[in-house]
Amino acid sequence: MTADETPAEVDAPxxxxxxxxxxxxxxPEELAALVAVVAARNAAAANAAGRTKPAPRSEWGHPSRQVRAAHTFGPDRWRRSTFGR
Structure with missing residues (x-):
């Protein structure tokens, strides 16, 4: 550090x-507009990168698959009960 430098100037990267x-x-107005556009574009890109979708969840073991409709009585209903009609 020389005599004419302050400690803040030496430590500043x-x-x-x-x-x-x-x-x-x-x-200055045109430069400010340019900086605003570049900053908005970078912010939008960072926001889009942070909004990644999680992997879709498998519904194979979901409890709603265990729920069945009540049996209806009638001719030939025992055969149709396996297909859910």
Missing amino acids: AHTPVLRVVKGDLT
Whole structure:
């Protein structure tokens, strides 16, 4: 640390720019609009990545499969009871 540097300047990490305008002369309003669009797009991508669907649950052993309709009486109903009609 030299005499003209403060401790905050020494401890601060060097930041690399995330966005760099290579061509053109932007006004502060245009630059702010560009930064807002890029930030919104990154936030939408991060939100979409966090909303992954869980794997579908198997319904094979669900208790509702054990519930059967009551038997109805009538001609030939014993044969149709196996197909649930």
